[in-house]
Amino acid sequence: MSEAFLQRAVALATENVNSGQGGPFAALIVKDGKIVAEGVNRVTSANDATAHAEIEAIRQACRILGNFQLSGCDLYASCEPCPMCLGAIYWARLDRVFYAATAADAAAAGFDDAFICDELRRAPDARRLHITQLSHPDALRPFQVWLSSFSKKPY
Numbered sequence: 001m002s003e004a005f006l007q008r009a010v011a012l013a014t015e016n017v018n019s020g021q022g023g024p025f026a027a028l029i030v031k032d033g034k035i036v037a038e039g040v041n042r043v044t045s046a047n048d049a050t051a052h053a054e055i056e057a058i059r060q061a062c063r064i065l066g067n068f069q070l071s072g073c074d075l076y077a078s079c080e081p082c083p084m085c086l087g088a089i090y091w092a093r094l095d096r097v098f099y100a101a102t103a104a105d106a107a108a109a110g111f112d113d114a115f116i117c118d119e120l121r122r123a124p125d126a127r128r129l130h131i132t133q134l135s136h137p138d139a140l141r142p143f144q145v146w147l148s149s150f151s152k153k154p155y
Contacts, residue, residue, distance in 0.1 A: 001098050005030055005076040008038075010100050013053070013078035016040040023111065027053040027077040029061035029070060029094075036073065037061035053077065054085035058092050068155060069093040079106050082113045083120065 005028055012026030023041035030036065039056025043049060054077055062068050070092045075081075079101040081089060089097060107114065119127050146152055 001074075001096075002030070002033075002076075005035070005074075006098055006100055008035070009076045009078040012038060012040055016053075021045045022051070024109065025053040025077070025079055027057040027075055029057050029073050029075055031061075031065070031070075031073045036064055050084065052082065052085050054081050055088050058088055058094075062092070071095065074098065079103075079111075083116045 009026045009028050012028075013024045016022050016026060017024045021040065022043055022045050025041040027039050028035050028037070037057045037060035039053045039058070039060060041053045042051035042056060045051075054075060057075065058070065061070055061073065065073075071094075073094050074096045075089060075094050075098070077085075077097065077099040080099045080103045081097065082103075103113065106112070119129070124131060
């Protein structure tokens with residue numbers, strides 16, 4: 001773990017607020033002791049609910065490294081990752097995550113994601129968001145094609 005990387009993430013988050021480009025969040029992807037990618041929160045400037053700092057850094061690192069998996073990389077974030085970002089971190093196969101501020105610190109500043117964590121603990125039919133599976137005769141077809149494909153790249 002490098003304090004310098006964490007300091008860079010905190011500085012980027014502060015700069016992002018000062019520039020008016022987005023929220024107080026930033027993240028770095030580090031491989032072999034070098035910064036591969038940086039991301040800042042661009043939710044409001046990009047009008048993209050998924051433009052969180054961690055997601056932005058992961059996308060950039062994947063492009064730069066030419067791989068959708070970031071094994072061998074660490075993520076440094078100015079704040080504890082939200083549930084969406086944590087999911088992306090797992091999918092990207094990052095080795096470790098280091099963060100400065102906590103989710104409680106973010107909540108105190110108006111960025112409270114506790115309701116998402118609470119919702120995920122509920123049974124699907126007890127969640128506030130109405131999600132319904134609809135029957136479709138070809139629902140499994142994409143998976144069948146995937147399983148029989150010789151050109152697939154498993155992940």
